[in-house]
Amino acid sequence: MASDVSGHVSRVGDATHVEFRGKDQWNYELEKSGKQKVRLVVPPFDVPTEAVMKTWSDSLVSGISVDKNGKDGKYIVTFDLASDKVESFDYLTDEPSRLIVDFYLPEPAIEKKVEQAPKTPKGKKRTTAKRSSKKSQPSSAVKGDTYTKRNADRDPAGSELLGVSENPIGSRAGGIYGLTGVFDGNDPRYTRFQVKDFEIKEDAIIASKQNIYIRFPMLDMPASELPNLVENSPEYAIRPNDEEENKQARFLLTLFMKNRPAAFLKTYDF
Incomplete structure (x- = not known):
């Protein structure tokens, strides 16, 4: 099967x-x-x-x-x-x-690498190197009010360059997956295309109720097998027996085949 x-x-x-x-x-x-x-x-x-x-x-x-x-x-x-x-x-x-x-196969788990500061061996003290920068001493022969810099070792903010490492700690590696098709970050649900209630004119609603809509008539499609059925119409035969109903049916069939419509209709009504 x-x-x-x-x-x-x-x-x-x-x-x-x-x-x-x-x-x-x-x-x-x-x-x-x-x-x-x-x-x-x-x-x-x-x-x-x-x-x-x-x-x-x-x-x-x-x-x-x-x-x-x-x-x-x-x-x-x-x-x-x-x-x-x-x-x-x-x-x-x-x-x-x-x-x-x-x-x-599932994607391998992304291992987060955490940078650790180097450990100093026991018994040794951490030494910090001081910058040896030669600063010009303010002249003592400045006329008027004198200005004394509070922190002479501090550089201007513009001299420090800020950068971002290529692999920041805790960042997710790889690209963005799952974003397929058209996506609008400003309007993800496309609410700007929805028709609001205040955008529909009440006059247009009232005018539409007064219109009369006529349904389009159904098309009379021809049946492809109908001519074949009419040309080759089935023929019915009655098997004779002694029953009363069978005798009446054969009598009506005889009147119909001999083209006697008046006698056929009168017998049928009887």
Whole structure:
């Protein structure tokens, strides 16, 4: 008996894509039966799908086996994973209705490197080197009020260059993932395109209620099989027997075939 369920296995990007279709409602089970085995219980599928699955092998799924003796006539599909780090993700789609299972390798965890200050060995004191800068001493022969700099070792703010390291501590490496399609950061929900209540004129609403809308007549579409049925109309025959109803029917048929409409109608009304 042919099955309505079909499927295929393919490679989509960095994932192994398993897809089934042919059911409006899917009753399935997906569980991990070991470190490198995933068990999927699905309705029975056709022979070409089984042949494709049994011959599939790649870097994520090393092999697929199909057991047709599942509970309630279902098939048990076992996926042998190439590594215990391979994960699975199952989901359903509508229009068309599909059951999809993807196998993939998760992205490695990003290790945060924290820079530590060098430790000084015990018994030694930290020595700080002083800047040896020669400053010009203010002349004692300045006329008028004299100005004395409070901190002579401090440089102007413009002389210090500020920079940002290429790998700041606690930053997230890599790019931004998941942003696909059209995105507007200023208006992410596109509320500027919504029609507000105050933007609709009340005069236009009142005028629309006074309009009379005429429904467009339905088109008389010709039937493609009607001429064939009229040309080859069926013929009905009455099998004779001794019943009263059968005798009356054969009598009416005889009057009709002999083209006696008056006698036919009078007998029919009787």
